[in-house]
Amino acid sequence: MSDPRHVALDETARGERLDKALAGRLIDVSRARLQALIAEGRLRRDGVVITDGAARAVPGDYVLDVPPPAPAAPEAEAIPLVVLFEDAHLIVIDKPAGLTMHPAPGSETGTLVNALLAHCGASLSGIGGVARPGIVHRIDKETSGVVVAAKSDAAHQGLSALFAAHDIERAYVAFTRGAPDPRRGTIEAAIARSTHDRKKMAVARSGGRAALTHYRVERLFGPEERPLAARVICRLETGRTHQIRVHLASKGAPCLGDPVYGAGQPAAPVRAAMAEAGLARQALHAAILGFVHPVTGETLRFESPLPADMADLEARLAGL
Structure with a gap:
């Protein structure tokens, strides 16, 4: 299922390059990604498909259909982990600086997810999605410290709810x-x-x-x-x-x-x-x-x- 993003451009955007105007209002879609999606015909203004990101913006209601990321199944890697707690449902890790949380373009290997797949085995498979199994929150690659990952669907749903409600210290x-x-x-x-x-x-x-x-x-x-x-x-x-x-x-x-x-x-x-x-x-x-x-x-x-x-x-x- 695609994820439609709705953007309303007003008169202040008139005449601006369209992809630039939209990129400034879509905080989680890069301009390069936006340009590619427009070229694929995934942008509509008032129901009309637009394929030229370099066109000048006009006021209107725009809808960008963002397809889900193609799942890439990470490989298990024997990376040492400092485990603070583990049971059948979740695992708490003391993450060192320099360890990326999950695979992403440019860092497909050597991540915490790769390490967790090796440590937890099949119990982690698919929990929370193929690309980021078990991950319910993130800290930056170069930030060190405590993170928790889910090992069961029940834990993943429960932890996600706690983070969404800010009920976490x-x-x-x-x-x-x-x-x-x-x-x-x-x-x-x-x-x-x-x-x-x-x-x-x-x-x-x-x-x-x-x-x-x-x-x-x-x-x-x-x-x-x-x-x-x-x-x-x-x-x-x-x-x-x-x-x-x-x-x-x-x-x-x-x-x-x-x-x-x-x-x-x-x-x-x-x-x-x-x-x-x-x-x-x-x-x-x-x-x-x-x-x-x-x-x-x-x-x-x-x-x-x-x-x-x-x-x-x-x-x-x-x-x-």
Whole structure:
């Protein structure tokens, strides 16, 4: 079944290149993908098929039929996993930085899904779909920490419901350039695909998906009045793509080492600490994951200590 996306263009879009106008309003469809779908005749305006994405936009109601992704069955791979909990229904993993959650174009192998297929065997097959079996939530490739995957349909449905209802405890530790001001608070800012770079997300001026992050500065590094860096605990109520990274950057305190959202250089002593610690990714760690087991009703809570690079970074920052 295709997934129709409805977009209403008003007078402000008139004369703009059509594929560009639509891409700016479809946060989860890349412009290249959109152009291909238009060429295939999957775009209609007021019921009339349009096949030229370079045409000039006119106001109207547009419908884009997005076909489901072609399932690609991942192969099992014997990748070591740190298992925090496992039963017949679910498995909790302490994911290292550098491990992608599931296969995607350009990274079809070496993912957590490949590792889970080898570890769990047939019990994981097909749960939640062929392409992403067992996956109910994601953390970025270069973010480390606790993730849960489903091994049964009952667990998959139950966990998906918990995440949809935001009935999950999720806490992340971030080391930031400078410190957010005020030192604790809530960032409530919708997130959408950036209109300037389709590979990035951004705080949306209008539209987007609601996003809510509670944060608290746990420790300052350097002068208290003008800290060079900070350890910040972030608790999520929503789980948007790159949410913490985007929200902290919007406060002028991006994660250290973030290659996408970390515009601006940290102070020289902080750069030195990062280099000496071997930090080669964003300093973000999924430290706590808590939820009620969707099948047994047991309350589960897991904590992951800082990985070596972030622990070493904190020790070096402490000397500033």
